Amino acid sequence: MIVTSRAASLDVPPVTVKAHMNKDTNNFPNPMVIYAEVSQGFLPVLGATVMATVEPKIGPAENLELLDNGSGADITKNDGIYSRYFTSFNGNGRYNLKVQVQGKKETVRFGRRQSRALYIPGYIENGEIIMNAPRPEVSDDKIQAKLGSFNRVASGGSFVVENVPSGGSTDVFPPCKIIDLEAQFEEDKVHLSWTAPGNDLDVGQAERYIIKMSESLLDLRNTFDNASSVNVSGLIPHPAGTKESFQFKPENSTIGNGTIIYFAVRAVDNSSLISEVSNIAQAALFVPPQESSPNNPPNDDSNVVVNVSTIVLIVTGSVIAVLIVVSTILCILQKRNRRGGPRVRM
Structure with missing residues (x-):
């Protein structure tokens, strides 16, 4: 029996899967990373169930669910690249990788890659708290669209592992x-x-x-x-x-x-x-x-601070004015003394 799959519409690009390991040859105890990129055209597919099966030369296969959550081996969340570390090395030799992707009608979506810049709510300048503009809200409906159910299987090729201890690997990770x-x-x-x-x-x-x-x-x-x-x-x-x-x-x-x-x-x-x-x-x-208003007058503590500041400004201004007057009088007296003093004739 031959099964042929094709896109539901010629105008809609198909969902594709690309699977691979981070390298072709590995020396124990270095871990390896499984990657599976799920996309539709140039847009990442989010929320899919991605299962990786690693088959060693001898022994049972190892099944791992790959995640797109921005933790562990996955660097960026919701970029359509599902990842997971692989550490179950049961011996030296060649391992084969296969990835299966399943999408559900209500949960799988694709969206544009969004900015991941850190939002800072505010900052302090000269002892004063200054608030930044609120974080802009983007509706999921504008950047995401639901996909129908689908299944995809992709081969990730093979890789070779060397230097695995003969008695089985110990916990080194x-x-x-x-x-x-x-x-x-x-x-x-x-x-x-x-x-x-x-x-x-x-x-x-x-x-x-x-x-x-x-x-x-x-x-x-x-x-x-x-x-x-x-x-x-x-x-x-x-x-x-x-x-x-x-x-x-x-x-x-x-x-x-x-x-x-x-x-x-x-x-x-x-x-x-x-x-x-x-x-x-x-x-x-x-x-x-808080902004002061008729319904929300400033509290007594703020009034005390304002009154104290006003008094300090008035006292400071008065002292400066007195100093200016005294300086002016002294200058006038010095000029008069110079004019009225004895003159030396040649």
């Missing part, structure tokens, strides 16, 4: 670096969120987290272990690729308008292997000043 840590204030508490790493890079489940905080970005980056620790006794890691969420109240820190605190995370696996320090996230508390 720590959890992957967390690269999407975010932090924000919610009243007097801090809310952190990130994508969970795995036990081995982005596969499996980590054992625990280490979270540090500091008011100095450089101190946190250069001396992570010496920074203040956050109590994470109740935080249990989820499987790799899951969104983590953690909220707590900072200890030994005074939270007020203009407060900025930096955070970083490391993950630890069941072999006590520790990941690299995550990206450093910033939590900034900015409270915009």
